[in-house]
Amino acid sequence: MLLDIHSHILPAVDDGAKNLNEALKILKLMQKQGITDVIATPHFYPSLHSLEDFNLTVNQAYNHLSEASQKRNLPKIYKGCELLYYKDIGLSDELNTFCLNNSDYLLLELTDGFIKEPLFDDLLNIQTKANITPIIAHAERYFTAKKYRKFIKFLKLNNIPVQINADSVLNPLFNKPIKMLLKSELDIILASDSHSSDTRPPRLKEAYELIGIKYGEEIKIKLTEYSKKLHNEIIGGETLD
Numbered sequence: 392m393l394l395d396i397h398s399h400i401l402p403a404v405d406d407g408a409k410n411l412n413e414a415l416k417i418l419k420l421m422q423k424q425g426i427t428d429v430i431a432t433p434h435f436y437p438s439l440h441s442l443e444d445f446n447l448t449v450n451q452a453y454n455h456l457s458e459a460s461q462k463r464n465l466p467k468i469y470k471g472c473e474l475l476y477y478k479d480i481g482l483s484d485e486l487n488t489f490c491l492n493n494s495d496y497l498l499l500e501l502t503d504g505f506i507k508e509p510l511f512d513d514l515l516n517i518q519t520k521a522n523i524t525p526i527i528a529h530a531e532r533y534f535t536a537k538k539y540r541k542f543i544k545f546l547k548l549n550n551i552p553v554q555i556n557a558d559s560v561l562n563p564l565f566n567k568p569i570k571m572l573l574k575s576e577l578d579i580i581l582a583s584d585s586h587s588s589d590t591r592p593p594r595l596k597e598a599y600e601l602i603g604i605k606y607g608e609e610i611k612i613k614l615t616e617y618s619k620k621l622h623n624e625i626i627g628g629e630t631l632d
């Protein structure tokens with residue numbers, strides 16, 4: 392059983408799958424990769440979206456896709472969101488709405504520009520005031536930020552997990568940050584962040600394999616174990632292997 396916690400498969404909701412057909416194509420590719428459970432995480436941009444409109448659109452798209460997926464015995468879909476960080480997010484009382492499958496985990500997107508002091512305080516507030524664990528989406532992407540190393544140390548010190556994209560593992564341009572993250576003591580979850588069946592398909596299987604070859608079986612096993620833990624805590628139930 393394999394979980395993908397980051398995907399843009401809901402049809403016509405964000406910059407991911409354009410329609411139902413494309414969403415089903417991505418789900419078929421996921422199935423070939425061994426993915427059994429996938430969390431749909433459409434982008435939520437606080438300055439652009441209203442929560443009410445977002446929930447309405449997401450619910451409609453989710454129901455539509457989930458039904459079509461079940462009929463075809465494709466991976467099971469759960470609702471989530473990729474929330475873009477904003478200042479004072481840690482003080483919001485609406486954060487539960489954005490969590491992955493109503494769990495205590497929140498997928499949080501950043502930009503290089505956000506990696507400075509206010510973010511650190513907000514992450515602590517998300518943990519302590521809202522009792523939610525933020526997962527930093529595609530943490531390898533921000534490696535050009537000035538305070539990146541300090542940020543990684545902070546995450547480690549405060550047990551904040553990160554997510555890395557399968558595509559980045561397979562892209563030599565990201566060798567440096569991927570190596571740094573994999574060699575750190577951080578909790579890391581690998582996810583597809585897939586947007587389409589052609590240009591940004593799910594490639595979790597290849598990424599896991601490459602991690603084993605390039606960085607060692609021990610690191611690959613550590614990642615697999617953490618994925619199982621999240622599978623259990625976000626989706627529930629025991630994983631079989």
Ligand SMILES: [Fe+2]
Binds near residue numbers: 397399473
């Ligand atoms: Fe994403």
